[in-house]
Amino acid sequence: MHAWPASEVPALPGKGRDLRIHDTATGGRVTLDPGPVARIYVCGITPYxxxxxxxxxTYNAFDLVQRVWLDTKRQVHYVQNVTDVDDPLLERAIRDGKDWVELAEGETALFREDMTALRLLPPKHYIGAVEAIPGIVPLVERLRDAGAAYELEGDVYFSVESDPHFGEVSHYDAAAMKALSAERGGDPERPGKKNPLDPMLWMAAREGEPSWDGASLGRGRPGWHIECVAIALDHLGMGFDVQGGGSDLIFPHHEMGASHAQALTGEYPFAKAYVHAGMVALDGQKMSKSKGNLVFVSKLRRDGVDPAAIRLTLLAHHYRADWEWTDQVLQDAVERLGRWRAAVSRPDGPSADALVEEVREALANDLDAPAALAAVDRWAERQDADGGTDEAAPGLVSRTVDALLGVAL
Structure with missing residues (x-):
């Protein structure tokens, strides 16, 4: 599966700062110190x-992580998956009277278009669950043969008790885990499981549903969590720098994925830091596919909204915050974009050397994009009030906003 084209990232004078970011597993801020190649896995969409x-x-947040790392002169090895076969996708295809493959391919193509328009840097490896199945099957067999998984009526479940570190990503109690499991694709009430929280690794073929050869597992399809584990281990290995996604993935997805990998390899941890973005609401409720209260990037683009304004709307909120989408927050971003473009269109301006360092420091401080935007606002205000004589300043501001915030002025 191919990703989307990368926009050029301008080089800035000097060097960026190491990223200090909130780690869900420890509950505090950690300083990331990758080697020459920083490794990040971000869970992708189920394509509908x-x-x-x-x-x-979510993807804007982890684009900022990449940009901070690139500014420190590191390379970035970014991997993202597409869950192109799963119950919700199959259910949506039936509801809409579409072939599930056609639905997945169309929605993935639209996602690529939106990512390109927003100028989000693409992953080096963009892998679908279906194409990963040949690598998933041997991992499930290994877990089963090691006693970390068991069969139940043809399905294969992972035993959470096989990982002594289970629970160390979310730190939720058993009651919360059980409730979230039921809400987010698990089956804690299924009779015969060793532990209600045990997640499915391999689902035996169901009539009328797609299935693949699972060797000794029989025909079926993979569970959600093992998909990401197989892709991450294949392309990044254990102990990569950041596992990322929305806060709704903390449990069960990231908790279970970590335990799968740790049980498979005997190594710990799966990822050095678990980083999670907040939820976006509309009309007082979290945007969700089930509720249908969604604002789409493609719809805004069709309505003539500049993708740079959409991106500035996202950047105006700290990545870990839950916030609400309104017409006003978009209008504020449109006006900010206009002010910035007017400020950099002049032939000279106030020195921007300090601005570069302000934006760097803001982003290194747990991706504080609102502080970075405020720094650019202040430069634009000085430009509007007094101007300046530095002919290089407008260009440097444009390159800084482009390189570190992904916004083209």
């Missing part, structure tokens, strides 16, 4: 209802 603003906010 793409790309809504919750998606966009």
């Amino acid at each position: 209802d793409a790309t809504h603003m919750g998606h966009a906010a």
Whole structure:
């Protein structure tokens, strides 16, 4: 599966700062110190209802992580999946009277278009669940043969008790885990499971549903969590720098994925930091596919909204915050974009050397994009009030906003 084209990232004078970011697993801020190549895995979409603003906010956050790392002169090895076969996708295809493959391919193509328009840097490896199945099957077999998984009526479940570190990503109690499991694709009430929280690794073929050869597992399809584990281990290995996604993935997805990988390899941790973006609401409720209260990037683009303004709307909110999409927050971003473009269109201006360092420091401080935007606002205000004589300043501001915030002025 191919990703989308990369926009050029301008080089800035000097060097960026190491990223200090909130780690869900420890509950505090950690300083990331990758080697020459920083490794990041961000969980991708299940391709229907793409790309809504919750998606966009999440991938915008991890685009900032990449840009901070690139500014430190590191390379970035970014991997993202597409869950192109799963119960919700199949259910949506039936509801809409579409072939599930056609639905997945169309929505993935739209997602690529939206990511390109928003100038989000693409992953080096963009892998679909279906194409990953040949690598998933041996992992499930290994877990089963090691006693970390068991069969139940043809399905294969992972035993959470096989990982001594289970629970160390979310730190939720058993009651919360059980409730979230039921809400987010698990089956804690199924009779015969060793532990209600045990997640499915391999679903035996169901009549009328797609299935693949699972070797000794029989025909079927993979569970959600093992998909990401197989892709991450294949392309990044254990102990990569950041596992990212929305806060709704903390449990069960990231908790279970970590345990799968740790049980498979005997190594710990799966990822050095678990980083999660907040949820976006509309009309007082979290945007969700089930509720249908979604704002789509593609719809805004068709209505003539500049993608740079959409991106500035996202950047105006701290990535970990839950916030609400309104017409006003978009209008504020449109006006900000206009002010910035007017400020950099002049032939000279106030020195921007300090601005570069302000934006760097803001982003290194747990991706504080609102502080970075405020710094650019202040430069634009000085430009509007007094101007300046530095002929290089407008160009430097444009390159800074482009390189670090992904916004083309």
